[in-house]
Amino acid sequence: MRLVSILRRLGFLLLVIWAASTITFLIPRISPRNPVRERFGELARMGGFTPTDLDKIVASFSAKFGLNKPLWRQYLDYIGSVARLDLGVSMNKFPKTVWQLLMESLPWTIGLLLVATVFSFVIGNLLGAVAAWPRSPRWLRGLATPFVLLMGVPPVLMGVFLMFFVAFRLKILPMGNAYSIGLIPNWSLGFIIDVLKHQILPALSLILGTVGSWVLSMRGMGVTIQGEDYVLFAEHKGLNGGTIFRDYYLRNALLPQVTGLALAVGTMVTSGIVIEQFYGLPGIGSMLYDAIKVNDFLVIYGVVLFITIAIALLMVVVEMLYPLLDPRVRQK
Amino acid sequence: MSTPLVVSQEVLVPGGFELALRYLRRNKSLAVGILLMLLLTAFTVIGMLTIDVSHAYPLAVRPKQPPSMTYLLGTDFFGRDLFSEMVVGMWQTALIGILAGGLGTVIGVILGFVSAYFGGFVDAIIKGICQILTPIPVFLIQVVIAGSLDKRDVTIYTMAFIVLALAWMWPTLVIRSQVLTMKERQFVAVAKLSGRNDLGIIFAEIMPNLLPFIAAAFVGQVFSAVFASFYLAVLGLGPLREPLLGNIIWAAQSQGAFFNGWWWWPIWPAIAMVLVLGSLALINMGLDELANPRVRKTE
Numbered sequence: 294m295r296l297v298s299i300l301r302r303l304g305f306l307l308l309v310i311w312a313a314s315t316i317t318f319l320i321p322r323i324s325p326r327n328p329v330r331e332r333f334g335e336l337a338r339m340g341g342f343t344p345t346d347l348d349k350i351v352a353s354f355s356a357k358f359g360l361n362k363p364l365w366r367q368y369l370d371y372i373g374s375v376a377r378l379d380l381g382v383s384m385n386k387f388p389k390t391v392w393q394l395l396m397e398s399l400p401w402t403i404g405l406l407l408v409a410t411v412f413s414f415v416i417g418n419l420l421g422a423v424a425a426w427p428r429s430p431r432w433l434r435g436l437a438t439p440f441v442l443l444m445g446v447p448p449v450l451m452g453v454f455l456m457f458f459v460a461f462r463l464k465i466l467p468m469g470n471a472y473s474i475g476l477i478p479n480w481s482l483g484f485i486i487d488v489l490k491h492q493i494l495p496a497l498s499l500i501l502g503t504v505g506s507w508v509l510s511m512r513g514m515g516v517t518i519q520g521e522d523y524v525l526f527a528e529h530k531g532l533n534g535g536t537i538f539r540d541y542y543l544r545n546a547l548l549p550q551v552t553g554l555a556l557a558v559g560t561m562v563t564s565g566i567v568i569e570q571f572y573g574l575p576g577i578g579s580m581l582y583d584a585i586k587v588n589d590f591l592v593i594y595g596v597v598l599f600i601t602i603a604i605a606l607l608m609v610v611v612e613m614l615y616p617l618l619d620p621r622v623r624q625k
Numbered sequence: 626m627s628t629p630l631v632v633s634q635e636v637l638v639p640g641g642f643e644l645a646l647r648y649l650r651r652n653k654s655l656a657v658g659i660l661l662m663l664l665l666t667a668f669t670v671i672g673m674l675t676i677d678v679s680h681a682y683p684l685a686v687r688p689k690q691p692p693s694m695t696y697l698l699g700t701d702f703f704g705r706d707l708f709s710e711m712v713v714g715m716w717q718t719a720l721i722g723i724l725a726g727g728l729g730t731v732i733g734v735i736l737g738f739v740s741a742y743f744g745g746f747v748d749a750i751i752k753g754i755c756q757i758l759t760p761i762p763v764f765l766i767q768v769v770i771a772g773s774l775d776k777r778d779v780t781i782y783t784m785a786f787i788v789l790a791l792a793w794m795w796p797t798l799v800i801r802s803q804v805l806t807m808k809e810r811q812f813v814a815v816a817k818l819s820g821r822n823d824l825g826i827i828f829a830e831i832m833p834n835l836l837p838f839i840a841a842a843f844v845g846q847v848f849s850a851v852f853a854s855f856y857l858a859v860l861g862l863g864p865l866r867e868p869l870l871g872n873i874i875w876a877a878q879s880q881g882a883f884f885n886g887w888w889w890w891p892i893w894p895a896i897a898m899v900l901v902l903g904s905l906a907l908i909n910m911g912l913d914e915l916a917n918p919r920v921r922k923t924e
Binding site: 305313444445446453454567570596604 | 764766768770855859888891892895898899
């Protein structure tokens with residue numbers, strides 16, 4: 294029984310990956326833009342070769358990337374290479390493969406998004422739980438309201454405001470880029486501190502831009518849990534407030550929030566892409582943006598597929614881990 | 626012969642408008658959201674009637690002027706008046722939102738009804754497609770579509786369609802689940818027994834009951850359309866000629882507005898966007914409460 298459900302989920306995962314790769318394959322093919330011609334046309338303008346040479350170069354590159362084959366053939370080749378996890382080579386940064394580029398930018402993105410997601414989840418859920426808990430002090434309950442209002446300010450707009458107030462007005466944090474101009478990346482303490490300083494504002498934008506929805510959903514969840522019989526029972530048993538809050542109330546209210554986490558990662562990645570680009574940080578978002586600018590289509594596929602697979606995989610993992618957290622599901 | 630007791634019929638029945646106002650007093654988020662939306666609409670409409678629209682386009686006024694009496698919100702690097710840009714940008718944002726949101730809702734309602742009411746094979750296909758597409762981050766696909774277009778082809782309308790292309794799944798699923806529960810209600814069975822045909826049942830029996838849900842789905846769609854087009858524009862994938870709010874922020878950022886001290890350039894579009902998204906979110910929350918009274922405040 295368990296095996297069947299796991300297999301079914303894996304099958305669904307494969308379907309999602311297939312759908313994502315088909316969509317990402319088709320869109321640039323329908324597009325009127327010719328990436329090879331655009332790329333070399335730019336080089337030709339800067340000087341060097343005649344238009345006839347350009348045609349030859351375009352033809353040979355198209356052959357190299359298989360662009361002269363019929364569409365169904367390209368599609369089969371593409372699906373085949375996706376199945377082998379071969380994402381191809383970048384056209385813009387030629388000898389580098391898409392995997393190499395991904396490996397270069399992944400640490401930045403994962404670092405930023407992981408910190409932002411964890412902080413947002415912890416702060417938002419604690420605030421939401423405290424806000425719905427009838428015994429918490431008045432000022433603590435009121436604290437949740439401004440955070441709920443933050444829901445109207447998505448991360449990028451938060452980025453604009455933080456950049457204005459913190460970096461431009463107060464001048465206590467840098468305005469953008471991965472590290473101060475003029476520094477050479479190394480592993481010294483000074484450089485690491487410099488990098489971290491540059492990450493504070495982007496992370497804060499992501500945290501403040503997403504924390505509101507956690508507060509709201511946790512507060513709603515908390516109100517429901519309070520009315521449950523086992524919480525009332527615990528109160529009548531005379532357990533102290535802290536124990537009831539932690540073991541009876543918070544733990545149970547957190548369960549649905551964990552499911553929400555997988556979905557939240559999806560929105561976090563979306564916002565992360567725009568935030569990276571807004572602050573001029575290296576990472577997957579900037580990699581995608583650079584690739585789109587020059588229509589480096591294999592890189593575009595690679596990034597989109599990678600993120601889709603990562604999120605879909607995460608959802609399946611969360612779904613499979615859920616029975617470990619919730620014994621009621623395990624027994625059914 | 627006894628005279629019948631005449632009871633004076635002086636019970637005041639409040640009119641529909643007054644009832645709506647009374648409801649709004651209880652549903653605070655809906656009230657605030659609608660008020661904010663009315664103010665924004667007034668700003669845009671009065672603005673469109675009074676300003677010179679050409680000032681929202683490059684080389685119209687003196688560039689890089691801070692806010693002053695002549696230029697209320699300042700001017701940007703390209704010689705555009707930010708106040709005019711705000712008016713035109715809001716207008717275009719509304720256009721994208723209503724176009725993409727409206728079409729998305731219509732598609733969602735049609736697919737949701739077809740799927741839930743007729744069931745079977747059609748339902749399996751529609752539901753399957755929605756479920757497979759849901760885990761794919763829609764924004765990424767929208768980025769790919771917008772990036773694949775020729776820059777000259779990107780207009781306000783293409784933006785609306787890019788946003789629409791992958792945004793009908795959510796309303797479809799919402800309407801579908803509502804129709805599924807509605808279909809089992811007794812009044813539908815009665816209508817069926819009294820010989821009403823399918824179309825009659827859908828439009829006369831089920832649809833009126835779903836109106837609050839459809840309204841909520843519409844506002845939700847407008848919100849996500851505005852949000853997605855804003856994100857695309859901030860990435861520089863919008864129609865670059867137009868003063869769309871996200872485009873202004875992108876342009877400001879790529880000219881290093883904060884770095885050069887032109888703080889007013891990115892700040893106004895950001896504030897405008899917060900007001901737009903905030904009012905939509907408030908209306909959406911309010912409509913949710915209207916549609917499912919069970920969610921009504923427990924406090």
